[in-house]
Amino acid sequence: MSKLPFIVHIVTNPSEMTQFADIVIPATHSMMENNYSYLKQKANLHAYLTIQQRVIQPMWDVKQEEAEFSWMLAEKLKEKGFDRLYAYYSTEFKDPETGKTPS
DSSP states (O other), rough: OOOSSSSSSEEESOOOHHHOOOOEEEEEOOTTTTSSSEEEEETTTEEEEEEEEEOOSSSSOOTTTTTTHHHHHHHHHHTTTOOOHHHHHHOOOTTTOOOOOOO
């Protein structure tokens, strides 16, 4: 059985898992600090999607876990010679209005 070298936890609030993590990365709060997050709901055979805008500027150095952290991780892996994730992010996603690739 192999052993994990370390545990990284990306979280908005401290939790039980935070106690066991070697690295804790503060994440943005989706309702307050994320810029254009979404919330989807489904009930009684009706579904809807709500787009949420940032309410406050982030108070600390927090990272948005689904886009910002993933992009930064891909950039660092590229610096170490593992460029596949960066290539995927930078070529497969385009802005539908302008056609620009992520940066």
